[in-house]
Amino acid sequence: AQSVTQLDSHVSVSEGTPVLLRCNYSSSYSPSLFWYVQHPNKGLQLLLKYTSAATLVKGINGFEAEFKKSETSFHLTKPSAHMSDAAEYFCVVSRENAGNMLTFGGGTRLMVKP
Amino acid sequence: GAGVSQSPSNKVTEKGKDVELRCDPISGHTALYWYRQSLGQGLEFLIYFQGNSAPDKSGLPSDRFSAERTGGSVSTLTIQRTQQEDSAVYLCASSLETGSSYEQYFGPGTRLTVT
Numbered sequence: 001a002q003s004v005t006q007l008d009s010h011v012s013v014s015e016g017t018p019v020l021l022r023c024n025y026s027s028s029y030s031p032s033l034f035w036y037v038q039h040p041n042k043g044l045q046l047l048l049k050y051t052s053a054a055t056l057v058k059g060i061n062g063f064e065a066e067f068k069k070s071e072t073s074f075h076l077t078k079p080s081a082h083m084s085d086a087a088e089y090f091c092v093v094s095r096e097n098a099g100n101m102l103t104f105g106g107g108t109r110l111m112v113k114p
Numbered sequence: 115g116a117g118v119s120q121s122p123s124n125k126v127t128e129k130g131k132d133v134e135l136r137c138d139p140i141s142g143h144t145a146l147y148w149y150r151q152s153l154g155q156g157l158e159f160l161i162y163f164q165g166n167s168a169p170d171k172s173g174l175p176s177d178r179f180s181a182e183r184t185g186g187s188v189s190t191l192t193i194q195r196t197q198q199e200d201s202a203v204y205l206c207a208s209s210l211e212t213g214s215s216y217e218q219y220f221g222p223g224t225r226l227t228v229t
Contacts, residue, residue, distance in 0.1 A: 043220045043222045045220075046217050094214045099147075099170060101159045101170070102159060102218065104158070
């Protein structure tokens, strides 16, 4: 079985300050991990993915995430938040032996204050 | 190029009626996925297709739910005798192949409201 836990349902930061969205996973397999973003009234968009290559993964819009096997974590960070980053973020693990079906975390709503 | 499209974008139906939700994947994508996003359950996997075949139907919440895919392209998710707990946003995604190296591209969703 596999699961994903996003430790914060809401995160609020000021524009220009760092962003940290926390994610822990549980997987019986060597996992593939993803972060997706969902802006209001828009579809899910892939931010970045980890598939057992480099443990530090860079994504779009300045986001990056570090895979730490010893901590079973895959936290998402960005050095400086922008107003346009306000959205819901999902940490996701996939099951390769089940057609790559995705298991989503509960989501973290990021609010960016001016 | 065109992304994943879903229709209708919104559907309001009365309890007990049947509904059909349609997904048009990106051309050439062999894998197609259905997910559901609801307030109570978050985002959950329903079913996937590799070509026209659905190897794993275990994510479907009840036998009122069924899905099919024809011609390796369009997919239809059917909910019979809808219940209020079926109210959710139904998301479709497609990818070139199954496998984690292939990104899943999501459609905008169909918002289903059962009254």
